Amino acid sequence: INEFPSDDEYHPSQGWRPQPHHLSKEQLWERIREEAQYDAASEPALASNLYSTILAHNSMEKTMSFLLANKLANPTMLGMQLMRLIQQAYDDDPGLMEAALADLQAVYDRDPACDKYSQAMLYFKGFQAVQCHRVAHWLWSKGRKPLALAFQSRMSEAFHVDIHPAAQIGRGILIDHATGVVIGETAVVGDNVSMLHHVTLGGSGTERGKRHPTIDHGVLLGAGVTVLGPITVGAGSKVGAGSVVVNDIPCHAVAVGVPARIIKRDLIKEPVK
Amino acid sequence: INEFPSDDEYHPSQGWRPQPHHLSKEQLWERIREEAQYDAASEPALASNLYSTILAHNSMEKTMSFLLANKLANPTMLGMQLMRLIQQAYDDDPGLMEAALADLQAVYDRDPACDKYSQAMLYFKGFQAVQCHRVAHWLWSKGRKPLALAFQSRMSEAFHVDIHPAAQIGRGILIDHATGVVIGETAVVGDNVSMLHHVTLGGSGTERGKRHPTIDHGVLLGAGVTVLGPITVGAGSKVGAGSVVVNDIPCHAVAVGVPARIIKRDLIKEPVK
Amino acid sequence: INEFPSDDEYHPSQGWRPQPHHLSKEQLWERIREEAQYDAASEPALASNLYSTILAHNSMEKTMSFLLANKLANPTMLGMQLMRLIQQAYDDDPGLMEAALADLQAVYDRDPACDKYSQAMLYFKGFQAVQCHRVAHWLWSKGRKPLALAFQSRMSEAFHVDIHPAAQIGRGILIDHATGVVIGETAVVGDNVSMLHHVTLGGSGTERGKRHPTIDHGVLLGAGVTVLGPITVGAGSKVGAGSVVVNDIPCHAVAVGVPARIIKRDLIKEPVK
Incomplete structure (x- = not known):
């Protein structure tokens, strides 16, 4: 069943593998900053959002922590606390960010309505939900089940996507x-x-x-x-x-x-x- | 069609009836507080939420009023006002809380992904939506239709569940x-x-x-x-x-x-x- | 296929056309204010919302701008800025409000659970989502694509309705x-x-x-x-x-x-x- 057209030809059903056209982490972060700068200049109504979410930070990890914490925060789960927690997850397991970058590339490659990486990152709740899940799954794997379940619940409220942390x-x-x-x-x-x-x-x-x-x-x-x-x-x-x-x-x-x-x-x- | 296996054997299709393993209202409230205390001790990031939602209150009615009001509040519907209103509904019709406890037991009994009562209460938007509906239905039955419809609308926004108050x-x-x-x-x-x-x-x-x-x-x-x-x-x-x-x-x-x-x-x- | 029962008989499949029972813009605005006044008097818990959303304004355009901005606002998209922007869209293209009024009439005519125009306007997220889309589409047609996409994203978060601005x-x-x-x-x-x-x-x-x-x-x-x-x-x-x-x-x-x-x-x- 798994006979591929040829030995050296890649097929998505073989699993994730970086492709020649994929951007490296550094290239992706550079591209996202360029996109944000361009949009902030052309659309003042977005400038403050783009600045606080992307341009104020010096890494993908910090940008993603800020972005996700903002989405999940509510009166009983403070944004600052969530941001530290998500940053901690990214520090502890670099695989979380590698997977996030792969997802970003996947959205860009497969969704014809997406022509900027920053668009997928800032505006696609499916992408954001998956990244929250990755953090919730990390919490679950560390034995912090009650907090993982709190994440699941906030994701379901904020993104209308219900993924069990396990x-x-x-x-x-x-x-x-x-x-x-x-x-x-x-x-x-x-x-x-x-x-x-x-x-x-x-x-x-x-x-x-x-x-x-x-x-x-x-x-x-x-x-x-x-x-x-x-x-x-x-x-x-x-x-x-x-x-x-x-x-x-x-x-x-x-x-x-x-x-x-x-x-x-x-x-x-x-x-x- | 409605012949049951035996006269004294209970079947869910006969309607709600307390079962031997079900907790009384007092037992359920005690259990929920114990669960909250345990989780607050083990997970500091949840402590403030668990304290303000459960441990600060002295009854299920007060906890549920606080919890639901927090979910429904927005800039034009104030949390304090909603909390008083929901508390008033529970005071006026004790059947609302009886039904809420039966629902809590149902989630715990039937959902294999739920192993704490507090989990269902705090995190399951289906449970929360049904309890909001019970209050909206109470408003509707009192002739307060505009407010009941406002509740329905907030439930649809907050829980993505649209139940007409009637x-x-x-x-x-x-x-x-x-x-x-x-x-x-x-x-x-x-x-x-x-x-x-x-x-x-x-x-x-x-x-x-x-x-x-x-x-x-x-x-x-x-x-x-x-x-x-x-x-x-x-x-x-x-x-x-x-x-x-x-x-x-x-x-x-x-x-x-x-x-x-x-x-x-x-x-x-x-x-x- | 398009043979109609008679030449002068109207059928919805011919496209939108004002019907004898439809209210004019002025009548609709007057009716909505009357409904709001009546509900505010009978239900104090709604008075502040009805006042700030409807009774404080002197036109449908201002009311709709206030209402939609409130729904879309979040910590990184300010309500005041959104309100000015939506008002600007209504000023620039009167067709946007004409379409909104036609939609309001459609909800009132076709939904048996709706018996007030203000109910559809204040509480029906389908109606609100379509009006946000009309503004997003206006932005798109003006070449302001990044802001139009930001609108789409907020609509999907707030109303759980995902309409591409194009x-x-x-x-x-x-x-x-x-x-x-x-x-x-x-x-x-x-x-x-x-x-x-x-x-x-x-x-x-x-x-x-x-x-x-x-x-x-x-x-x-x-x-x-x-x-x-x-x-x-x-x-x-x-x-x-x-x-x-x-x-x-x-x-x-x-x-x-x-x-x-x-x-x-x-x-x-x-x-x-």
Whole structure:
């Protein structure tokens, strides 16, 4: 099933791998600052926001900590405290920022309505929700479960995206539009996964243990797709909008319908779009 | 259809009834305070929130009034005023708190991702939305319709759950994840009903009068289920994710699909899970 | 297909046209003030909100600017600045307010749960989202794209409705309940269109250029309908809840299902409801 067109040709279903056109961390940070400077000059109404969120900081980590803390802050969770906490997570685990940069590149590459990196970072709640999840998952892995659950709750309020902090999420993730996305406690999402709004990776039954889906590398889940139970959607597959998936989907297949049925196989042999 | 396994055996489709393992109001309040004390000690970043929301108060009513008022407050609806109003509702109708406690027990019992009562109370927007609705419904029943509609609007903004204040909702309700739930003006929801996010109990046509569904005791509505028109989903039935229901469903049946068709009957004869 | 019952009889699928029972701008503004005065007198808890939002202003434009700015304001986008900007849009293009009034009339006419104009204006996030979009679209058309995108982002946060500022939207629009609505960059929505929550007008593929649907005059899209790609739903047609539309729908037809199939044609010959 996993036979690739050729040994040296890369396919997203193989997992995240930097591509020749991808920017390095330094290039990305430089580009984002340039974009912010340009927009602040051309649009005074945005200048103060762009200055305080991007131009006042000297690293992606500080900018992201400021940005996410501002989104999550409320009268009982102070912005300053959240900012320190998120900065601490980035300091402790550099993998969090590597994954954030991969996500930023993914949004830029895959969303035709996005033509600036700063646009994805500042304005896309799917991108912001995934970065908050990465911090919540870090808290969860450190045994700080009550705070991780508080993060989940604030994310659900602020971004309308409900990801359990225990869920495992890969790199290069695009959650487009994002409203209504739900990802359960034992779900596993691979690299290069794209999903639209209203996607549910839900549990079946009320048992504990693995009860949510595994979504392999390079999968595309259309708007409103519901995947239920400890099943697997294989690498490189696509599920059409509105489908309900209750059985395994093989790699490189297309599935649609309620319940989903497979309408195409061996996508891998087609040219990558 | 409503033949139960035995006369003295309880089934959720009979309506809400306290169970042997359920906590009394005093026990529940004591438990919630213990949970809050434990979490505040272990996680300083949460201490101020837990103190101001739970530990500073001497009753469930005061805690819930503070909590809900904080969620609904905005620059034109002051938190202090909302808190007094919600407290007034709890004083006037003790049934509101009884129902809230039943809901709390329902979340704890039915959601495998919930292992603390305080978690459901503090962090689950479905639980919070239902409690706001109970207050809005109380306002509506007192003839204070403009304020009830203002509550509905704030709930829709804050929780992404749109329940018309005239809708009648029973006890022991679980709305899991909750984003996108819509419950119309003439809908009736029985006891022990569980529903996932994106569930719609919608109207058909533009006539006034009864135009939304009735959901009987003990029904489970999966993610994204749409039930349309003045039809009934019978007690103990289950409707699969993504289904569109436009005809009556009998008791103790399973229905799935667009439009939903019945794939199983007489669930009642199976052991309760 | 577009044969109307008689030459002088009006049908919503012909586009927006003032009807005999519609209020003029002056009458509407007068009515909204009367409603606000009545509610403020009967419900003290609402008086300050109604005063600051409606009664303190001397025009619909000022009231709408104040209302929308309050919804969109956050720590990095100041309310006063937003209010001036929205007022500027209304001054520059009177068509924006004409369209807002048509939308207000549409909500009042078509939503059986709405019996006051002020209710739709103050409390319906679908109405408010459409008015924010009209301002964002004005910004986009003036070449102020970064600010238009900032508006889109705040709308998605505040109303859970994601409309790209380039999308073209007609007059007399009802977006009921609204949570989760997504309308893409190259979508075109005609006059008198009604849609429920969770409706998606989405793109297919990752090409640039026209990639989102066109929805003609007088169409009704039920809850959760997904329309994908550069296809057309013809004037006066209805699409049932939960349907996924991937092919053109002719005028005056009814379509349902995943994927949607046409179950009725020539609706135009039936009496208008």
